[in-house]
Each structure stands twice: as structure tokens, then as C-alpha cells.
Amino acid sequence: xxxxxxxTVGAFLDLAPPPxxxxxxxxxxxxxxxxxxxxxxxAEIIAHPERAIPSGECASLEQMAQRRxxxxxxxxxxxxxxxxxxxxxxxxxxxxxRPETEQLVELALSRIPQDTLARIADIGTGCGAxxxxxxxxxxxAHVVATDVSRAALSVAEDNAARHKLANVEFRQGNxxxxxxxxxxxxxxxxxxxxxxxxxxxxxxxxFEPKIALMGGPDGLDVMRRIAxxxxxxxxxxxxxxxxxxxxxxPRIVDLLQRYGYTDIESRNDSGGVPRMxxxxxxxx
Numbered sequence: 001x002x003x004x005x006x007x008t009v010g011a012f013l014d015l016a017p018p019p020x021x022x023x024x025x026x027x028x029x030x031x032x033x034x035x036x037x038x039x040x041x042x043a044e045i046i047a048h049p050e051r052a053i054p055s056g057e058c059a060s061l062e063q064m065a066q067r068r069x070x071x072x073x074x075x076x077x078x079x080x081x082x083x084x085x086x087x088x089x090x091x092x093x094x095x096x097x098r099p100e101t102e103q104l105v106e107l108a109l110s111r112i113p114q115d116t117l118a119r120i121a122d123i124g125t126g127c128g129a130x131x132x133x134x135x136x137x138x139x140x141a142h143v144v145a146t147d148v149s150r151a152a153l154s155v156a157e158d159n160a161a162r163h164k165l166a167n168v169e170f171r172q173g174n175x176x177x178x179x180x181x182x183x184x185x186x187x188x189x190x191x192x193x194x195x196x197x198x199x200x201x202x203x204x205x206x207f208e209p210k211i212a213l214m215g216g217p218d219g220l221d222v223m224r225r226i227a228x229x230x231x232x233x234x235x236x237x238x239x240x241x242x243x244x245x246x247x248x249x250p251r252i253v254d255l256l257q258r259y260g261y262t263d264i265e266s267r268n269d270s271g272g273v274p275r276m277x278x279x280x281x282x283x284x
Contacts, residue, residue, distance in 0.1 A: 010049025236283025
């Protein structure tokens with residue numbers, strides 16, 4: 001507090017973290033909340049820790065800090081997440097986009113020519129992160145984004161409208177079943193956490209929609225269905241790119257081989273962890 005008894009930015013940043021989060025990450029979370037509520041940039045927060053927080057804003061911040069302390073994701077508190085070059089609205093109906101998924105976008109873009117007229121599908125789009133990033137970078141392409149959740153699709157549609165991305169079409173449905181026609185590429189960050197994984201009930205994940213996380217007893221049920229059904233939706237020479245769990249790469253490669261895919265490539269994330277697989281469908 002300052003001399004007048006008002007709570008300052010610096011004092012708020014010094015709030016004790018929950019036992020599950022390192023202090024530096026907790027401080028970054030609080031910086032995001034202060035910036036969101038008070039309209040301050042991170043530079044302003046760091047440069048002026050003595051700034052007093054008005055009482056009304058202080059009450060909002062205290063409530064948000066309590067919710068974050070209980071494990072609720074920052075993105076749900078601010079209803080916002082930066083992804084790729086996009087400011088996306090997120091809600092508890094959608095998964096919070098992760099930095100690793102930006103690397104799935106990079107992988108897809110490396111295989112899609114700049115002026116392509118390709119048809120691209122994003123299965124399980126959630127808030128639209130992958131589909132909208134691809135649509136922005138490849139404006140001549142036609143992107144179809146699907147999700148089993150009508151609530152998630154509504155968020156994705158809102159994000160597309162806010163960013164004026166008219167080359168995206170949204171369809172409700174499960175796996176590749178919602179797709180009609182033939183596609184040059186199918187991309188997906190599907191549910192891949194095993195149903196019994198205790199991380200599902202820890203901080204952050206316990207607040208996110210289980211339908212977007214749980215992939216069956218071994219985490220691969222949705223992956224199997226996508227890989228199986230995508231064969232009927234891909235043109236000859238088209239490709240499927242999937243994000244997967246840190247320990248699933250060998251099983252995913254085996255799965256794709258058994259389903260007849262070729263030219264299977266595994267990719268690591270920025271931390272060196274196997275995280276993505278891309279494979280070609282020959283049409284046979």
C-alpha cells in the first residue's frame with residue numbers, strides 16, 4: 001500500500017502464489033490481470049509499481065486473483081488469448097490455445113503455398129485458433145473448421161467475424177464426419193489425454209472442457225477416428241497433420257502406417273519434445 005492506504009500495483013504483484021505455481025509464473029499471471037483490469041501495458045506495470053489501484057478495480061483484481069489461485073486459467077478470466085498474430089476470445093466452452101499449437105500452424109504453412117486455392121480442414125477447432133491462423137496466412141485458401149460443440153463453434157465464428165476472415169466455413173460435427181468434399185490438407189489438435197490422467201483434475205485443465213481433452217483410455221480414440229476417416233476426405237497426395245502428447249509419437253506413427261499413410265514425418269516442439277506428425281494419403 002502507499003501512504004494513503006491504497007493498494008499499489010507493486011503490492012498486488014507481491015501476492016503469494018499458490019503452491020502449484022512458481023513465483024515467476026504467478027507474477028506474470030498477475031501482471032496480465034493488472035493490465036487487463038487497469039488498462040496498463042506490461043512496461044507501465046514494471047516501470048510504475050507505486051501506482052495506486054482504484055478501489056473499484058482493486059475489488060475486481062482481488063476476485064480474479066482468487067480465481068487464479070484456485071487454478072482457473074488466466075485466459076478465462078480475461079476472455080482473451082494471443083495466438084499466432086490473432087487476439088482470440090476464449091471461454092470455458094473452448095480449450096485455451098497453447099504455444100505448441102502455433103508450431104502445428106507453422107508446420108502446416110510450410111506445406112501450403114502462399115497463393116494456394118487449397119481446401120483445408122481443421123478438425124476440433126475450439127475457439128478457431130488453427131483455422132483462423134491458416135485463413136489469415138493463406139487468404140486464397142478455403143478453410144473448413146469443425147467442432148462437435150455448438151458453443152465452441154459460436155466462439156470461433158465470433159473470432160472469425162472480429163478478424164474479418166471470410167474464407168473460413170464452420171460446421172458442427174464429430175471428427176471428419178462433418179466434412180464434405182475433398183481436401184488438400186486436414187489439420188487437428190484433437191483430444192489426446194488419457195481419461196485417467198490425474199493432470200485432468202489439476203490447475204488449469206480441470207477448468208477446461210473435458211470433451212476437448214479426453215481421448216479415451218489410452219488417449220488415442222479420437223486420433224484413431226480422425227486418421228481412419230480422413231482417408232475418405234483427402235485427395236490423392238493430400239496430407240494429415242496431428243498434434244499429440246509428449247509420449248505418443250511411436251504409437252501415432254504405427255497407427256498411420258497401419259492405416260496406409262506414407263511419408264510419415266515426426267516433428268518436435270521448441271522444447272525438443274515429439275509433438276506433431278504429418279503424413280500423406282496416396283489415395284489407394
